[in-house]
Amino acid sequence: MTDSNQSPLTDEQITAVQGVVDRVNSYQETAPEGTVESHLRGGLGEAGIELTDDQVAALTHEIEANGSADASQVLR
Incomplete structure (x- = not known):
């Protein structure tokens, strides 16, 4: 699911x-819509990790739909 313009x-x-996903997972159930994505982006920025919009959307979807996400499965 990586963008062809971005290195694996x-x-x-x-x-x-x-680590960012796990932190967001801990409070996602009570978060208003849009909060998961916002906190993912903030945490990724703090970690110095740049993901494509599609990758962030995939992680957000997994967290919101399943309550958690396995980054290695979603991003590879």
């Missing part, structure tokens, strides 16, 4: 993304 993510980057 390293294992370290996937681990950092998963």
Whole structure:
């Protein structure tokens, strides 16, 4: 699911993304719509990880639909 203009993510980057996803997962059930994506983007920025809009949307969808996301599965 990576954009052809972006290099594949390293294992370290996937681990950092998963940390952000786990943090967002912890409060997503009570979050207003749009909050999950906003917090994902903020956490990714803090971690210095840039994802495409499609990748962020895929992670957001997984979190909102399933209550969690496995970054390695969603992003690879």
